[in-house]
Amino acid sequence: MALVLENEDAMFTGDNVLGHGTAVFEDLLNRMKGAFKGRAYPGHGPVIDDGPSKIVEYIKHRQMREDQVVQILKTAREVGSDEASGSDPHEWTSMEIVKLIYKDVPENLHLPANGGITQILLKLQEEDKVVENLKTDRWSLKNRAAL
Structure with a gap:
């Protein structure tokens, strides 16, 4: 779950985007990235000034891991x-x-x-x-x- 704070164009990302580590649900990340343009307020840790960019970083990281899994399975x-x-x-x-x-x-x-x-x-x-x-x-x- 993530909540948008419309008057600030920000998002409370909970544990989905913490600024470090990886997120849990890729489909949620894709939905989150276009829902706001400002800061991300994670469940833990410091505020992320450019929330959408951090979400894109998470998505790219997940794709890299998926590519690694496929390469191993090959x-x-x-x-x-x-x-x-x-x-x-x-x-x-x-x-x-x-x-x-x-x-x-x-x-x-x-x-x-x-x-x-x-x-x-x-x-x-x-x-x-x-x-x-x-x-x-x-x-x-x-x-x-x-x-």
């Missing part, structure tokens, strides 16, 4: 000896994706990052671009050649 992972020989190397768990994208981030932050990656995978699934193997909790591109 590649084959190394199948370990402890895995079943029939394991598809083009199927990835969300945490395997996290460990590649966030390899330079402390491991204690991987679990929260997994929430964002899972959200991206669900968005891609809704767009009919990825599928989840419910037996293995692994994700793959629906059509590797098309993406």
Whole structure:
């Protein structure tokens, strides 16, 4: 949820746009960016003078992460000896994706990052671009050649 303060052309962005970190819902960000032209008042932290620009920055960051997820899903992972020989190397768990994208981030932050990656995978699934193997909790591109 976000609230517009019309007399100031500002927005109370809550936890959606904090000025740092990433936002939760991409579709909400797209709706928010055109709803005002002024400041953003986040739920925490300092006021953001140019709220729409910060929202665009968040959207670009989310697109970059989505692109990274797709790139990983296009590649084959190394199948370990402890895995079943029939394991598809083009199927990835969300945490395997996290460990590649966030390899330079402390491991204690991987679990929260997994929430964002899972959200991206669900968005891609809704767009009919990825599928989840419910037996293995692994994700793959629906059509590797098309993406």
